[in-house]
Amino acid sequence: MAFFADTEALYRILGGFFETLTTAEEGQLIHRVGGPVLFLYHRPEGRLLWSPLPPPGQRPAFRVAYGDDAAGEPPLLTFEQDADTAHRFWLGEIDLAQALARQQLRAIGPLSRAMKLLPHLDSVYPRYAAWVAGGGPA
Amino acid sequence: MRVRASVLADYGLLQEEELELDGPGPGEVAVRLSAAGVCHSDYHVFSGDLPLPTPMVLGHEGAGVVAAVGAGVATVRPGDPVVLSWLPSCGRCRFCLSGRPELCRVPATAAQHGTLPGGRTPFRRGVTREPVYQFSLTGAFAEVTVVPESGVVRLPPGTDLEVAALLGCSVLTGTGAVWRTAAVRPGESVAVFGSGGIGLNVLQGAQLVSAYPRIAIDVSQRRLAAAIEFGATHTVRADQDSVLDRILELTGGLGVDAAFEAIGRPETIAAAFNATCAGGRAVVIGVAPPNAEVGLNAFAFPSQEKTLTGCWYGQSSPARDIPALLRLHNAGSLRLRPLLSQRYGLGELERAFEAMLDGSVNRALIVFDP
CATH class of the missing domain: 3.90.180.10 (Medium-chain alcohol dehydrogenases, catalytic domain)
Incomplete structure (x- = not known):
């Protein structure tokens, strides 16, 4: 059974978690990527966009756009995956190299920019687990 | 320190x-x-x-x-x-x-x-x-x-x-791709896409098992000259000739028994696969970016029993294979x-x-x- 019952749940839980990152220390990492990052989801369908808000150091560091609102800005990087894969990724349960090799995750664009973030995500995974355990946004 | x-x-x-x-x-x-x-x-x-x-x-x-x-x-x-x-x-x-x-x-x-x-x-x-x-x-x-x-x-x-x-790395990987991954036998034909450090060792490995012909493909004339030095019997300039046509010409229209891709590009991986004969093996040694994808003809897999496989570190056991390679070098073979x-x-x-x-x-x- 899919973790996200529908697109609304996807946006509320995962989108809501992304909103918390916009003001977190780790949110500043978006500036290392250097452009918008689009996440395309399937089962349920959805799209979320991280759009950087310069200058670096300012909070929020990026804006989260949902659905059709996420389609207006050309992304630098696109990640396409099942929503369940995304859920497991943010729990820290996905081996990125294996997921790419099995096409569970498709990455379009300069992947090296995103890889800079990986060593910094260890502190983010438990926060997502806690967010999910708490039922998402208050 | x-x-x-x-x-x-x-x-x-x-x-x-x-x-x-x-x-x-x-x-x-x-x-x-x-x-x-x-x-x-x-x-x-x-x-x-x-x-x-x-x-x-x-x-x-x-x-x-x-x-x-x-x-x-x-x-x-x-x-x-x-x-x-x-x-x-x-x-x-x-x-x-x-x-x-x-x-x-x-x-x-x-x-x-x-x-x-x-x-x-x-x-x-x-x-x-x-x-x-x-x-x-x-x-x-x-x-x-x-x-x-x-x-x-x-x-x-x-x-x-x-x-x-x-x-x-290069010697262990190149020779291992020939000897272990593709298990090339004497008289089988091989094509090697890319004549850099790995490709040259694929050619040496193929020469040591008496594969023939041994076709080197590259865009650099200097690298192709080196390929001949390391065992290529024929060379193809990929920027000047039709690689597939030339390989078919050199193999009686069949394609090669084993093709090795030592570049790491989706186009050359597909080209290596397409250059093999029915029942042939294409071995990818080159490292493509982790998000790269390759397009291939799906019907060729069942209808021609082609194999596309990869080779990581020459499918080797370093403690066993490195001393063996050193002995071949000391004997003048490698x-x-x-x-x-x-x-x-x-x-x-x-x-x-x-x-x-x-x-x-x-x-x-x-x-x-x-």
Whole structure:
């Protein structure tokens, strides 16, 4: 059974978690990527966009756009995956190299920019687990 | 101790730096490098095509002398000449126990994180002691590095360490792709896409098992000249000729029994597959970016029983295969010295990359002051 019952749940839980990152220390990492990052989801369908808000150091560091609102800005990087894969990724349960090799995750664009973030995500995974355990946004 | 190293500060940015190196922990070995080969994989990390964490000490094809050993190390001692293996397998997992140590997940996971298997990196920099990651559990572009015990293979005293360095990657990989992955038999035809350090060793390996014809494909005339020196019987300029037409012409319209892709590009992977005969094998050795995808004709798989497979580190067991390669070299069967066309200092890594890319060297070597 899919973790996200529908697109609304996807946006509320995962989108809501992304909103918390916009003001977190780790949110500043978006500036290392250097452009918008689009996440395309399937089962349920959805799209979320991280759009950087310069200058670096300012909070929020990026804006989260949902659905059709996420389609207006050309992304630098696109990640396409099942929503369940995304859920497991943010729990820290996905081996990125294996997921790419099995096409569970498709990455379009300069992947090296995103890889800079990986060593910094260890502190983010438990926060997502806690967010999910708490039922998402208050 | 403090060591000089070539550090990838960010993708495209190399700096020669002095780093702090932690001593070897239990089961680890410190190696003072004598020489380290410059490989396309190093360049892939430099360019960001093979994205790994930065800052990082690159280099994975090295040889040197054991400087110190950690607790419990039994197979080498200080002063021993060794070659580095960038796949120090655990020896206990399903893959190791089934004779496929190159697929062991322990080094694969550590390499992805740029660390040793325990999760630490021996290199640090600055007053904050910021971790500096280590490429493929080796980090051979440093005067001294620390690796797992299974990441070194002891060499006989007096071994030429410049030659030995090449055994740690390009020679082991190229010959292994022919002998183990494709299991080429005498009289079978082969085509090799890319005549760099790996491709030349594919050709030598194919020559040693009497494959014929041995067709080298490249865009560089200089590299194709080197390919002939290393065993190619025919060459094709990919930028001037139709590669497929030429291969079909040389194989009576059948295609080759085994095609090797030693570049790492989706187009050449597809070309290698398309160049094989019915029942043929295409072996991908080149490392493409992790998000690259290949388009192939699906009907060709069942209707022509073609095989497309990969080769990681020559499907080798380094402790078994590196000494064997050294014996072949010492017997005059395997030519390693002619692979070494240019030497560079530690601060000249970018120049070495340029020479590798423009095809003016067979294998560039970083050499260290004794």
